[in-house]
Amino acid sequence: MKSTAKKLPPVSEISVLILALVVAGGVYLAAHLPKHTSLVPTTVTVVIAGALVLVNLFMLSRIANFAWDTFFLVAKWTLLAYAIFAGALEYIFIKDGTRGSLLVLMSATIVIFAINLPIHFGFTVARYVED
Amino acid sequence: MAHDVAAPPSGPGADFKIVPTKALPAVAIVYIGLIVAVASNRLWALDFFHVVGGACWTAIDLFLGFIIGPIIGRMSIPARVEFSKRFMPKMVLLMPTLVIATLAGGWQLARHEGFILSSDKHHGWVVGSMIVVGVMAVIALGFLEPANIAVLFELKKERPNGEVIAKLMKRFLYTAGLTGAMQVATLIIMTRIATL
Numbered sequence: 001m002k003s004t005a006k007k008l009p010p011v012s013e014i015s016v017l018i019l020a021l022v023v024a025g026g027v028y029l030a031a032h033l034p035k036h037t038s039l040v041p042t043t044v045t046v047v048i049a050g051a052l053v054l055v056n057l058f059m060l061s062r063i064a065n066f067a068w069d070t071f072f073l074v075a076k077w078t079l080l081a082y083a084i085f086a087g088a089l090e091y092i093f094i095k096d097g098t099r100g101s102l103l104v105l106m107s108a109t110i111v112i113f114a115i116n117l118p119i120h121f122g123f124t125v126a127r128y129v130e131d
Numbered sequence: 132m133a134h135d136v137a138a139p140p141s142g143p144g145a146d147f148k149i150v151p152t153k154a155l156p157a158v159a160i161v162y163i164g165l166i167v168a169v170a171s172n173r174l175w176a177l178d179f180f181h182v183v184g185g186a187c188w189t190a191i192d193l194f195l196g197f198i199i200g201p202i203i204g205r206m207s208i209p210a211r212v213e214f215s216k217r218f219m220p221k222m223v224l225l226m227p228t229l230v231i232a233t234l235a236g237g238w239q240l241a242r243h244e245g246f247i248l249s250s251d252k253h254h255g256w257v258v259g260s261m262i263v264v265g266v267m268a269v270i271a272l273g274f275l276e277p278a279n280i281a282v283l284f285e286l287k288k289e290r291p292n293g294e295v296i297a298k299l300m301k302r303f304l305y306t307a308g309l310t311g312a313m314q315v316a317t318l319i320i321m322t323r324i325a326t327l
Binding site for chain 1: 166169249265269273274281295299
């Protein structure tokens with residue numbers, strides 16, 4: 001029995017790693033509120049996660065004969081859904097009085113979260129589509 | 132198991148919608164209610180969204196992980212396909228809605244009651260719940276939800292691949308069981324917070 005899944009770069013695995021980094025950074029910050037805690041750990045996780053998103057985009061751009069129609073169909077609706085989700089989170093942070101570098105860091109975390117999931121969902125679905 | 136995997140699903144799965152659009156107004160009502168609750172910062176409204184959303188989320192995860200999951204796992208592929216075509220589109224809208232209502236309501240509730248302050252006696256348990264939810268989020272968004280959507284796309288094909296469906300359903304059921312088990316930790320933490 002031959003699998004229909006193609007040999008593809010580890011986009012899904014990296015997406016899960018990005019998700020874990022974003023969640024870990026967010027939990028670290030939330031656990032220390034409202035104290036002024038070091039932003040370094042979350043900054044590190046956000047920078048690594050952002051770099052990994054770029055790596056994923058690069059690897060995606062190198063794939064030949066991929067089901068791009070399916071990828072973009074899933075990715076655009078996932079982006080819409082999680083943009084609403086991210087918008088709700090951003091609203092809560094602003095309403096709660098989060099400002100300055102903390103808000104920038106939280107916003108960057110949310111943006112990476114909202115960009116990563118469409119890539120992950122689109123790739124996971126499109127990889128099983130026959131050419 | 133091999134004959135199960137090889138068995139063709141029962142006909143083309145084009146007679147269902149991946150996203151049940153008729154349910155979107157209900158989702159919109161929940162989101163609007165949640166925004167009003169957060170904006171007004173009323174204790175009852177925040178408690179309502181957190182408790183009702185959390186109770187539904189936890190119950191569905193436990194029921195799916197420990198009751199429905201093992202039953203589906205013993206079904207033939209055609210039976211799984213029939214079940215999935217009706218069940219999984221509902222999960223696409225239901226679970227994210229319950230999760231956002233629970234988490235947004237819970238965060239604002241904890242803030243309202245001062246539980247997120249590191250000096251508060253509930254703080255350790257609240258951080259514990261954040262960690263549990265974080266791990267569940269990685270499992271749900273990293274494995275469960277993409278598998279759910281991929282299965283639905285496979286079922287939409289003219290000739291769905293039984294092997295792909297079996298593989299993705301196995302992933303869906305294992306991760307559902309895992310999040311179900313983690314919900315037990317959530318129950319312990321939440322009842323502890325409520326009684327401290």
